[in-house]
Amino acid sequence: MAIKFIVGKQQDDLAGQLFKQISDDYVATPEQQFICLVPNHIKFNSEVQILTKLADYHPGLATKGIIASSRLQILSFSRLLWYFLRDDPRYQQPQLSAAAQAMFLSDLLQRHRQELPLFYGESRRIGFLEQLGEQLTELMQGNFTVADLQTLIEQLAVEKQVAGSTSAKLAELCFIFGKYQDEIAEKFTSNEQLMAYLLSEVSGRDFSQFHIYLLGFPEFNQQQLALIRELNQQGASICLSLYLDPSLRESPSAESYYFNASLKTLRQLGFDSLPEIPTASWQPVVKKRVSGSLQALEDYWIQSTNGEPTTTLPTAQATIPEIKQNIQIWQADSLTSEVRAVANYIRQMVALQHYRYRDFLVLANNVPDYAATIDALFKQNEIPYFSDQQLPMANHPFVLFIKALLAITQRPLRLQDLLMLLRTELLLPPNLEIEDFRQQLDWLENYAIRFGIQGQTWLKDRPWTLQGPYLTHRQDETIPDPTEQQAQKITAIENLHQWLAGIFGRWLEDAKAVQTATDFAAKLYQFLDQNGTIDQLKVWQKNASDQGDLSLAQEPQQTYQAFIGLLDDYVTIWGDQAFDLTVFIDLITAGFNNTEFSQIPATLDAVLLSNVGMIQDQSHRITILIGATRDNLPDQSEQTQLIDEQERRVINQYLLKQARPIQLGETANARAAEQPMHYGTVFLSSTQRLIFTYPQHHDGHPENQLSPYVDRIQKHFNLPTTRIHDYPEPESRLLDFAASKAGVIGPLLLLARRHQNAHLPLPRAWQWVADLLAADPDQGTHYRQLLASLNYHNVPAQLTPENVDQLYGQHLFSSVSQLENFYMNPYDYFLKFGLKLRPRDEYTVDAANTGTFFHDYLDHFVKLLAEQHLDAQALTSEQLVQLNAQITTTLLDENQYQILTGPGQMHYYRRQLSKTSAFMTSILTQQAAHTILKPYLTEVQFGPIAGKQGLPGLEFQLDGDQQLSVRGKIDRIDKGQFDQQPVYQIVDYKSGEKKFDFTRAYYGLSLQLLTYLQTVADNRQLLTLDQAAPVGAFYLHIADKPLDYKPNIQTQAEMIKEHQYKGLLIDQDFQDYLGSIDPQAIEQNSLLYPIAFTKKDGYKVARGAQGVSEEELKLLLARNRQLLIKAATEIFSGQLRIAPYKLSDQETGLKYSDYKSIMMFDAMLPENQYRILPTLNKKEILDTLRHQKEDDPNA
Missing domain, CATH: 1.10.486 (PCRA; domain 4)
Structure with a gap:
């Protein structure tokens, strides 16, 4: 019996005619069985449609509008296997899943790694097992046997059509293919194996009582084609629908590039030309399925693809206004506005033009890019939708x-x-x-x-x-009781x-x-x-x-x-x-x-969201194709396959010449040739209207270009482009944005912001919407909260006097670094020291921990020298090693450093900290020979810290009853004797490079050294430094970094230079003062101090170093006091400012802040601005301070 072909273009109602054929045959042959094969993706909808049509054509078959039939089955090819083989033992074996296939292949490659050097070497590459499994499945679907593959490899090698590497790859593939088929059959069964088995079973049975119909297949693999042929040979009546222009049969010499896929299917079924098909088997469809506009679109699409003259406008099917109504192109500002416009459109059509949600089909080539936005905006606009995209299980x-x-x-x-x-x-x-x-x-x-x-x-x-969990308490240690919390x-x-x-x-x-x-x-x-x-x-x-x-x-x-x-x-x-x-x-x-x-729709009346590549059931009325850009339409993605494009082309050409009924999948070029027909099916997937949309911008990418396919259509039909904006324009229709109460809030706020900035009232219609929303019981509260954002300014509220008193009391105790933090950003100070916020504690050794360890280590070292009456210059290397070992043991036994006894990276930190600290003790011993000053006191506390009182701190009485007490700890005070004049210096240990900066000191960003100098000066009597003059205050860099190589390098001298004092050197008016501080600097530059020597000028403060006279120091100390008082005054005022400083693009008050997410500082906002601090040199600053003193002698 000849195969029947129901043929027509996409605009023709092929499904309707096939359903009519099924209905007529069903009634005419009541004893026979009917099977309609459809793609698995549309099986459910197809079953509903066929049974509905059967009841419509023959009402007597339905009972009270309900119809059921045991003689009619709507199946996919995989369910067809179940239908025929469900009682066969072969079918009862476990089904081979993709995961089981990967497991089996992994085991196979492991067991045969000696025979498979190429594939075994790839086996651990991500995705390889999946790729190999797909290739084996393709071979089976292509109807290959192991013998076929072996013959192919041998012939290609003889004819030298492929490279040696390809032959080796195919040989290993053939080996795996053989093992795969044999061993899989012992434990599993696959659809491909069942299909091969069904083919063998069909050949021995009578199928004359079966009517088999095929609908919706764009192509068939070789196994499916073989089954169709075999069923037909065994007497089954076969009826197949194909997209094909019926007029081509009347023109034997005509070639149609557009319908190449359908013509290929006919050739595979044995019809090399259309006239070979019997007239009785050729059933052209006359009835049209789609609107005249879409008919005109398909006619143009076919003609332009085939290079034929195109129909002029207007066409016989539709007028120009109808075409422009039913084929639209939207360009949106962004992906969000694109999806919002689609949602608004669907809501309008459902509300005003009697459409159902199921009438809409939304397609995209890149659904994942749209999924989150569609989900949010469709839910916001109360649009039920179902996405047929497979939801991966991997993130459950x-x-x-x-x-x-x-x-x-x-x-x-x-x-x-x-x-x-x-x-x-x-x-x-x-x-x-x-x-x-x-x-x-x-x-x-x-x-x-x-x-x-x-x-x-x-x-x-x-x-x-x-x-x-690591802390070990000493027996004599008192452990504080925990609070209830x-x-x-x-x-x-x-x-x-x-x-x-x-x-x-x-x-x-x-x-x-x-x-x-x-x-x-x-x-x-x-x-x-x-x-x-x-x-x-x-x-x-x-x-x-x-x-x-x-x-x-x-x-x-x-x-x-x-x-x-x-x-x-x-x-x-x-x-x-x-x-x-x-x-x-x-x-x-x-x-x-x-x-x-596996997914099921929550409701039958829902918009369908699908991929362009999925087969649709054509029951929709309007298709909206989103993301219609040059990059997405047509699809530009490439498949990576085990047998690559060139190898695939050679193999398929060889098999075609041999007229073998086996074939691999098509090459990319062949698939590209079929794209116009594929997209023609997409364009006509609904019956009435087609809308193309695309975003002009997305994710910061350059401007998107319209798809070349859509561009062709637009130019031919002279279609306008509808612009979709992120926000409403004055001429915009309200309905285009007001699809739902929740959905209109966003556009309304955008419009309100624009009109507010322009000092204009809202348009009357939009004001009406705003009033309705404000009074709405469901959305009113939400809307009013969002509306308040229009008047929101990122400015902190001010503290009341009660707030200030609760946070700080009337007596502010503050360290120098805290007040420096205030000048970096006042609001950061408030969060950190007012509200006492802090980041989550982490198990790490940060800069603060490191600095504390170094300070304690060097403090122990200096104190041990004093206790044991040791001279730093005279220490032997053995003594230094012993001292360092003693200090390390002592420190690691203290609770605050037991973190360093913990596991993992703490071993590294412990070694590095101990190594650096020990290195610095050797530096101190070497520095001792380069200064007339010796360590005198270490860890000198001033002001109350942790309940302990040290030296009196700096005390300031502010306006009213408020006070400021500045506290801190000086790392080291050295003292010495210059001639008959006692002198002292302050040394501050720093784990990072630091020097005294006049600009930072002037603006309050660097208060430390000046505050220390002031504190020591105020407490000279208590420190027994009554008559002593300050040499300066210096930073000492704590680091153990390798020296840069230089020829004839003097290692010791270079190490001292690397750790030179950097800070504020006071140029006292004593004779030979600068030349005497470093005893080793005899008519040469000092290695330790910023002092240079020239024969012309003698000893001078080195160029670029920060040296000041006593008069200049007084000016700086006065400025420092002024800054301390000013900070405290503002803190007590309760005036909060988000005002981070900015010295350069690389240095701002936010650079190291832990509270950026709280401040939400945005320099683009007028209320959020950096405090730009101009860089000033020493002279400018001192001149300014002198002028201020002249203007206010008490300053």
Whole structure:
């Protein structure tokens, strides 16, 4: 019996005529069986349509409007296998999933790695197993046998049509193909194997009682074609719908580039030319399916593709206004405005023109780029929609749980893995409410981050304390009692610790003991079952069902079933083989990455969101093709295949010459040739209207260009471009933005902002909408909150006197660095020292920790020298080593440094800090020979710190009863004797390079050295420095960096120069003063001080160094006092300013701030501006200070 062909263009109602054919045949042959094969993607809708048409054509077949039939089956090719083979033992074997295929191939490559050097070497590359599996599937769908492949390889080699590397690759592929088919058949079955089996079964059976119809297939693979031919040969009546211009049959010599795909299908079925098809089998469709405008579009599309003369406008099918109404092009400012316009349009059409949501089909070539925006705006506008995009399972909480558990099994326990597992809430402590668990887990996270808990520390049952898991208390040490809140937290944390230690301790012991793959799979399942994870999945499923979310309710069950399927496949393939955790993790990860959720629409009346490449059922009325840009339409993506394009072309050409009924998939060039027809199907996927939309800009990319396909259509039909703006224009229709109450808020606020900036009132219509929204019971509160943002300024509210008193009291105790922080950014000071906000404590050695260690180390060193009456210059290397060892032991025994005895990176920090500190002690001994001053006092405290009182600090009485006390700690004071004059200097240790900067000091950014000088001067009597004159205040850089190589380098001299004092050198008016400070600088530059020598000028402060006279120092100290008082006065005033300083683009008051997310500083806002501080030189600053003193002698 000849195959019947229902033919027509996309504009023709092929489906309708096929449905009529089915109906007529169904009634005419009541004893026979009917099968309609459709692509799996449209099976459900096709079944509804066919049964509906059957009832329409023959009402007697329906009962009360309901029709059912056991003789009519609507199936996909995969369901056809079930239909014919469901009782066959072959079909009862486990189905080969993509994950099982990857597992099997991994095992096969491992076992045959000697025979497969090329493929085994690629086996661990991400995606390779999937690629190999796809290639094997393609061979089977192409109807290849191992013998076919071997013959092909041999012939290509003889004819030298492929390179040697290709022959080697094909030879390995052939070896795998043979093993794959043989070994898979022992444990699994695949659709391709079942199809081959069905072919063999069909050849021995009578199918004359079957009518088989095929609808909606753009192409067939070789197995499907072979089955169609075989069924036809065994008596089945075959009817196939094809997109093909019926008039081509009347022109035997005509060639149609456009219909190449359909003509190829006919050739594969044995019809090399259309006249060979019997007239009775040729059934042209007359009835049109689409509007006249879309008919005109397809006619033009076919003509222009074939290079034929195009029809002039207007056409016979539609007038020009109709065409412009039914074929539209929208250009949006952005992707968001594009999607908003689509949502508004759909809402309008449903509300005003009696459309249903299911009448709309939204297509895109890049759906993932649009998914989040569509979801947000469609929900905002209350538009039900269903996306047929497969939702990957890889990010489901259960999958993340399994991945985290396996990571914990594979490597030392890390906080990131543990938190990922616990945050899924699939492992819960008994008798603990979920809200309490979440709170306690937050506490545990903070504790673990603070103390850097990793590895075995989690698994040890030693109790954790407030001071951390590593701290060892001395017997004589008094441990303060925790507060009630602290006690509550540490108890909860310790309970979680013991619970986790028990669970994961047992799990890791069990995992370590397994021998085979089966053992591990059993242990893994037992862990999930015994610890309540499986039960928790059931709770999730029930909760979602109770809330009516059937789609969400399916996810736990589907994920669990997928996991069990993966375990079953793993045991089936690997069974009693030795267990390899790395391989198992790779296989499970690949399995979940290739597994997707089955989805069901929440409602039948919903907009369909789909990919351009998906086959549609043509039941929609309007297609909206979004993202119609040059990059997306046509699709520019390329497939990466194991057999590449050139190899594929050679192989297919050879097989074609041999007239073999086997074939690989098409090359990219062949697929490109079929793109016009594919997109023609897309353009006519609905019956009435086609709208192209695209964003002009997206994600900062250059301006998008319109698709060349759409550009052709626009030029031919002279279509206008509708501009879609991010915000309403004065001439915009209100309805274009007011699709819903929630949806109109955004555009309304944008418009309100523009009119507010222009000092204009809202247009009357928009003001009416604003009034309705403000009074709306559902959206009113939300709208008013957002409306307030128009008048929001990023300016902090001012503190009341009561606020100030609560935060600071009437007596402000502040360190120098805190007041420097105030001048960097007043609001940062308020957050840090007023509200006392601080970042989360982390287990790390930061700059502050490092600096404290260095200070303590050098303090111990200087004090040990004094206690043991040792001369720094006379120390031997052995003595220095002993001293350093003693200091290191002492410091590491102190609580504040026990962090350095912790695990991991703390070993490195301990070594580095000790090494640098020991190096600096050697520097101090070398510096001792270059100064007449010797260490006198260290860690000199002034003002109260931590309840201890040192020297009197700087005290300032402010206006009213308010006071400022400046406190701090001076690292070192040295004293010496110059001639008969006692002198002293201040040394401040810095772990970073620093020097005295007049500009920073003038603006309050560098108050430290001047404050120290003032403090010592005020307390000279207490320090027994009554008659002493200051040499200066200096920074000493603490660092152990290698010296740059120089020829004839003098190492010791270079090391001293690298650690030269940098700060404020006071040029006292004493004879030979500068030449005497460094005894080693005899008619030469000082290595330690910024003092230069020339024969002409003698000793001078080195050029570029910061030297001042006593008079200049007084000016600077007065300015420093003024800055301290000014800062405190503003703090007490309660006036808050977000005013970070800016000296350059690289240096601002926000550079190192921890509070940027709170301040939300934006220099583009008029209320947020940097305090631009001009750079001033020493002379400018001192001149300014002199003028100020002249103007105000009391300043």
